[in-house]
Amino acid sequence: MKSPKSAPELVDQFYLHMRSALIETAAAFDRIQGADDAATAWEDPRLEELREASKIISGDDPERARRILELLSVKEEGDA
Amino acid sequence: MKIIEPHVHMIARTVQDYERMARMHTVAICEPAFWAGYDRTSPQAFHDYFTHISEFEPTRAAQYLIDHYCWICINPKEAEDVEFSREVISFMPEFLTKPNVLGIGEIGLNKNTRNEMIIFEEQVELALKMDQLIWIHTPHLQDKLKGTKMMLDYLVGHGGVDPARVCFDHTEEHTLPMLHEKGFWCAMTVYPVTKNSPERVIDLVEKFSLDRMIVDASGDWGPSDPATLHDTLFQMRLRGHSDKSVEQLFYNNPCRFLGQSGKFKPQPTDV
Numbered sequence: 001m002k003s004p005k006s007a008p009e010l011v012d013q014f015y016l017h018m019r020s021a022l023i024e025t026a027a028a029f030d031r032i033q034g035a036d037d038a039a040t041a042w043e044d045p046r047l048e049e050l051r052e053a054s055k056i057i058s059g060d061d062p063e064r065a066r067r068i069l070e071l072l073s074v075k076e077e078g079d080a
Numbered sequence: 081m082k083i084i085e086p087h088v089h090m091i092a093r094t095v096q097d098y099e100r101m102a103r104m105h106t107v108a109i110c111e112p113a114f115w116a117g118y119d120r121t122s123p124q125a126f127h128d129y130f131t132h133i134s135e136f137e138p139t140r141a142a143q144y145l146i147d148h149y150c151w152i153c154i155n156p157k158e159a160e161d162v163e164f165s166r167e168v169i170s171f172m173p174e175f176l177t178k179p180n181v182l183g184i185g186e187i188g189l190n191k192n193t194r195n196e197m198i199i200f201e202e203q204v205e206l207a208l209k210m211d212q213l214i215w216i217h218t219p220h221l222q223d224k225l226k227g228t229k230m231m232l233d234y235l236v237g238h239g240g241v242d243p244a245r246v247c248f249d250h251t252e253e254h255t256l257p258m259l260h261e262k263g264f265w266c267a268m269t270v271y272p273v274t275k276n277s278p279e280r281v282i283d284l285v286e287k288f289s290l291d292r293m294i295v296d297a298s299g300d301w302g303p304s305d306p307a308t309l310h311d312t313l314f315q316m317r318l319r320g321h322s323d324k325s326v327e328q329l330f331y332n333n334p335c336r337f338l339g340q341s342g343k344f345k346p347q348p349t350d351v
Contacts, residue, residue, distance in 0.1 A: 001289045004320030069254035073225035
């Protein structure tokens with residue numbers, strides 16, 4: 001079932017939403033970094049996973065949402 | 081256009097939600113059995129709960145012209161105690177024969193433990209024995225992928241389960257493809273923060289087609305809102321999809337899956 005909208009139309013439709021989501025995430029990192037004991041929090045593996053997720057977003061390969069969800073999933077035996 | 085809400089826990093919602101759903105053209109809702117936010121202290125508490133959702137909630141819904149249906153089960157979060165769970169399972173058949181009980185659900189996994197899996201399997205067997213539909217809860221967040229694979233492997237390997245009579249709920253980009261490929265129904269839950277957004281649900285529909293796809297808001301006692309179902313309908317229209325496709329996703333598809341119970345009254349409009 002193909003999207004009835006063209007890619008440029010989807011950019012127009014979603015640009016502000018995408019911009020907002022990225023800024024909210026950046027601001028949360030800033031908030032954590034500026035608080036007491038930031039160094040400990042910075043080592044939290046959950047934040048490391050989010051830093052890895054940001055690399056997936058900025059790459060050119062498709063299926064970013066699926067790959068981020070897999071990154072954030074419990075690793076099974078045999079998984080890298 | 082009429083709307084069906086395939087998953088909402090009205091025991092945890094106020095009457096204002098019935099009113100809002102009615103105003104948003106919701107004509108039928110389904111209430112799977114779930115964890116109440118605390119562990120019940122006796123199997124009898126489940127008997128009371130099943131009575132509540134199969135007898136009392138329909139009377140609340142009827143005041144707003146909404147048909148109320150429910151599913152019966154021991155939920156995965158309380159399935160860790162196997163003997164306790166088996167006591168609950170022992171009286172489930174008396175509820176499964178009621179005219180507004182659609183099947184066994186939402187069974188599934190929570191932390192993907194061996195005991196949870198034992199009770200999941202025993203409830204699948206009861207469903208097969210009593211010719212019941214199955215509604216499956218997939219785990220939250222980081223446990224979802226592993227738990228979904230565990231249940232999928234079991235059901236496919238079983239040999240006696242018709243995937244057309246099973247719906248996996250709370251699917252996302254990393255779990256929906258494997259389920260859809262095997263012929264199961266896939267429900268996508270729209271939550272304000274976790275699970276899916278309206279935008280991602282329509283992305284998945286565009287990628288995997290309308291076939292065997294269902295959307296729900298899964299309103300419960302946590303951060304959730306029955307209106308997210310209607311937000312998703314609006315998103316589908318904003319994305320340029322036809323009224324016919326919108327109606328298929330939000331009305332005809334749930335009619336088709338739930339209608340297999342023989343008890344669900346709303347009929348598809350595209351017969």
